[in-house]
Amino acid sequence: MTVSKEIVLKDANVPGVPAAQYIRMSTEHQRYSPDNQKAAIASFAASRGYDVVATYFDDGKSGLTLAGRPALKQLLRDVLSGKPPFEAVLVLDVSRWGRFQDTDQSAHYEYMCRAAGVQIHYCEEPFENDGGPLSSIMKSMKRVMAAEFSRELSAKTSRAQRQQARLGFRQGGTPPYGTRRQVVDENGRRKMILKKGQTKALSTDRVIYTLGPTREVEVVRLIFQRYAVDRVRPFDIVNELNRKRRKQGNGEPWTVNAVRGILRNEIYVGTFVFGRRLCNLGRPIWFDNEDWIRVPVLQPIVPMSLFKAAAKRMREITEARMSLTDDEMIRKLRQLLEEKGRLSYSLLYDCPYTPHPANYTRRFGSLSAAYARVGYVCPANFKTNADGTKISDEQLLDDLRRLYAKLGHITIKDINADPHSEKAHFYDRRFGGILNAYRLAGIPYKFRSRRDEAAWYRQQVDYETKLPRKKPMTRNSDGSRFTNKQLLQLVRGLLRQHGYLSHRLIDEDPSVPTVQFFRDRFGGLKALYARIGYECTQSELNRSGIMRTMARLDTATCAAAASISPS
Numbered sequence: 039m040t041v042s043k044e045i046v047l048k049d050a051n052v053p054g055v056p057a058a059q060y061i062r063m064s065t066e067h068q069r070y071s072p073d074n075q076k077a078a079i080a081s082f083a084a085s086r087g088y089d090v091v092a093t094y095f096d097d098g099k100s101g102l103t104l105a106g107r108p109a110l111k112q113l114l115r116d117v118l119s120g121k122p123p124f125e126a127v128l129v130l131d132v133s134r135w136g137r138f139q140d141t142d143q144s145a146h147y148e149y150m151c152r153a154a155g156v157q158i159h160y161c162e163e164p165f166e167n168d169g170g171p172l173s174s175i176m177k178s179m180k181r182v183m184a185a186e187f188s189r190e191l192s193a194k195t196s197r198a199q200r201q202q203a204r205l206g207f208r209q210g211g212t213p214p215y216g217t218r219r220q221v222v223d224e225n226g227r228r229k230m231i232l233k234k235g236q237t238k239a240l241s242t243d244r245v246i247y248t249l250g251p252t253r254e255v256e257v258v259r260l261i262f263q264r265y266a267v268d269r270v271r272p273f274d275i276v277n278e279l280n281r282k283r284r285k286q287g288n289g290e291p292w293t294v295n296a297v298r299g300i301l302r303n304e305i306y307v308g309t310f311v312f313g314r315r316l317c318n319l320g321r322p323i324w325f326d327n328e329d330w331i332r333v334p335v336l337q338p339i340v341p342m343s344l345f346k347a348a349a350k351r352m353r354e355i356t357e358a359r360m361s362l363t364d365d366e367m368i369r370k371l372r373q374l375l376e377e378k379g380r381l382s383y384s385l386l387y388d389c390p391y392t393p394h395p396a397n398y399t400r401r402f403g404s405l406s407a408a409y410a411r412v413g414y415v416c417p418a419n420f421k422t423n424a425d426g427t428k429i430s431d432e433q434l435l436d437d438l439r440r441l442y443a444k445l446g447h448i449t450i451k452d453i454n455a456d457p458h459s460e461k462a463h464f465y466d467r468r469f470g471g472i473l474n475a476y477r478l479a480g481i482p483y484k485f486r487s488r489r490d491e492a493a494w495y496r497q498q499v500d501y502e503t504k505l506p507r508k509k510p511m512t513r514n515s516d517g518s519r520f521t522n523k524q525l526l527q528l529v530r531g532l533l534r535q536h537g538y539l540s541h542r543l544i545d546e547d548p549s550v551p552t553v554q555f556f557r558d559r560f561g562g563l564k565a566l567y568a569r570i571g572y573e574c575t576q577s578e579l580n581r582s583g584i585m586r587t588m589a590r591l592d593t594a595t596c597a598a599a600a601s602i603s604p605s
Contacts, residue, residue, distance in 0.1 A: 054089030057126040057159075060113060062096045062134045072097075075130045082161035083128060091124055092116075101137040102188055104147075110136075114147065117154050127151060131162045132180035137188040141181040153564060196316060203312035206335045207244045214305050215287045215296075216258040216339060220248040247310060247335050255339055257284055261300055262340045266348040272297045273390040294388055301352060307345045308338040359393040367393060367401060372412045381405075381414050434460060434468060435479040442481050520551065525559060530570050539563075539572055 094109040165176040221229040224242045264270040279292040312331045316323040386395040402408040437459040450462040465475040528550045560566040
């Protein structure tokens with residue numbers, strides 16, 4: 039069966055339909071891929087009457103998931119905003135849209151765009167994405183093929199990496215402290231030592247580990263000596279290294295975790311360990327210790343006996359802490375409180391003699407419960423009055439009203455300068471933004487533009503109005519279950535009363551169930567609207583709901599502002 043595209047040449051006298059193009063390059067090695075995609079999309083746009091007005095480009099991003107693809111996320115945000123500057127999205131093919139392992143995920147993102155009135159076009163596919171049965175079958179096949187390609191490629195790459203690791207070649211990652219990367223040719227002859235940010239030039243070359251500068255090697259030996267032989271705590275080793283102005287490989291001061299990482303790393307006895315886990319397709323699989331690949335790759339920095347002594351001491355300390363009784367754990371916690379004068383998760387984590395904070399949580403139920411055993415009460419994470427009670431929202435808003443009545447205006451600088459009110463950042467945390475606090479206090483605020491005002495209302499209106507959440511309705515007043523006919527009658531009543539329907543309109547009306555209830559029953563608001571014959575695009579729904587809410591809020595705000603206007 040052959041499928042051909044219908045080519046419609048653009049009329050030069052007719053303005054083109056605005057469209058966005060989405061470009062994705064999987065790896066940095068596909069240097070010319072973006073240009074090829076743009077050229078193919080430009081040819082498609084010219085023949086179909088589209089004008090490319092926006093470009094979304096994910097550079098070196100995997101198509102397996104939406105995470106890590108900021109351009110696609112921004113594209114979806116713009117489409118769902120209700121006011122995208124384009125009416126179509128042009129993509130090279132189905133695989134550029136994504137190689138999602140769950141093919142429904144790819145279809146879901148396409149449906150989101152189509153529901154918002156933006157059509158997706160695949161420029162190099164042998165079918166028209168017109169929503170017909172043929173295009174649906176072809177798209178499903180292409181999505182499965184794209185997902186299977188990624189799965190097979192991931193498996194092949196994993197096998198190749200494990201084979202290269204068995205030969206002693208480095209497989210990525212930052213070289214451990216005290217080691218460096220060195221290039222070897224196909225015959226095993228050693229070449230240059232790579233600096234930070236440098237890569238090998240030839241595909242036939244390989245990278246191995248080699249000893250780093252003598253200064254770093256001496257630090258590694260010092261750490262093992264002090265810990266395994268001198269029995270010094272990691273905390274004291276850190277202080278000693280930082281006092282000598284020794285830095286980690288990234289230039290940062292030493293930490294307890296960095297010291298522990300060195301004590302655990304087998305590279306310092308010359309053994310490269312690879313394959314602890316498999317992260318193909320974003321699903322990590324941990325292997326057993328005996329399945330790890332261990333290969334001698336360089337001259338040991340410390341002898342095996344010293345490494346085993348350090349490992350033995352770490353294991354003994356861990357077992358001792360895990361076997362502590364409740365009284366012993368509380369005694370160590372009390373000792374830390376006497377030393378620091380306070381308790382916190384970070385203090386427990388860094389303390390060399392207390393168990394991990396998670397152990398206290400598992401043993402006592404929470405860190406607060408453990409703190410209570412030593413008579414320590416965590417400071418409240420909110421401001422309090424003189425009697426210890428929490429400062430209420432209304433008290434904070436009264437301070438803003440008082441300041442506005444006194445000055446005739448109000449700014450963040452005014453709030454911070456007033457000795458009788460909290461700082462502006464406190465209002466920001468409490469109310470989700472300083473503008474929210476102004477609106478709740480009834481203080482007028484002038485936006486820089488109507489566009490800023492509309493965007494702010496769209497994002498913040500739920501918080502500002504403080505509308506109480508209505509209780510989910512699942513049954514009639516007599517206890518009987520809602521029928522589909524009754525639900526449709528309720529929605530028709532809302533449509534007759536307001537002249538439009540929207541997510542917010544349904545959720546604010548206490549006489550009808552929630553939007554989620556309708557979604558569960560009918561499969562979505564679009565399907566619900568179709569049942570009552572109501573046709574409206576997503577952008578029209580958003581605009582109608584926002585403008586109506588803005589008008590209602592502006593009236594309420596002006597009335598509140600008039601009541602506190604300065605004399």
